[in-house]
Amino acid sequence: QVQLVESGGGLVQARGSLRLSCAASGRTFSTFAMGWFRQAPGKEREFVAAITWDGRSTDHADSVKGRFTISIFRGNAQNTVALQMNNLKPEDTAVYYCAAAKYYYYHTLKENYDYWGQGTQVTVSS
Numbered sequence: 001q002v003q004l005v006e007s008g009g010g011l012v013q014a015r016g017s018l019r020l021s022c023a024a025s026g027r028t029f030s031t032f033a034m035g036w037f038r039q040a041p042g043k044e045r046e047f048v049a050a051i052t053w054d055g056r057s058t059d060h061a062d063s064v065k066g067r068f069t070i071s072i073f074r075g076n077a078q079n080t081v082a083l084q085m086n087n088l089k090p091e092d093t094a095v096y097y098c099a100a101a102k103y104y105y106y107h108t109l110k111e112n113y114d115y116w117g118q119g120t121q122v123t124v125s126s
């Protein structure tokens with residue numbers, strides 16, 4: 001079992017920055033992929049970014065490329081996946097979810113992910 005706990009959400013003005021963190025603990029494997037998704041009211045949950053467990057491969061949705069950066073920090077007891085968000089826009093407002101998948105294949109698809117955090121709210125005012 002894998003536990004994921006997000007933190008770092010909040011209210012920010014447009015063009016501001018936020019850094020989200022996801023603490024991952026439990027039974028993880030070197031093949032794992034970690035992802036960030038978001039869901040705005042009335043919309044489907046959508047892919048934001050993903051990273052392999054060793055950090056060598058990353059992918060970002062076109063809507064956030066050049067503004068958001070995913071990274072991973074691996075430790076003995078706990079691992080952290082971060083999402084640095086710069087130049088935020090009102091359309092980035094959503095609940096952001098951290099997720100873990102057993103494999104990196106199809107990492108943009110939410111169906112590929114086996115574990116999810118509880119989500120953290122990000123609100124960007126104009």
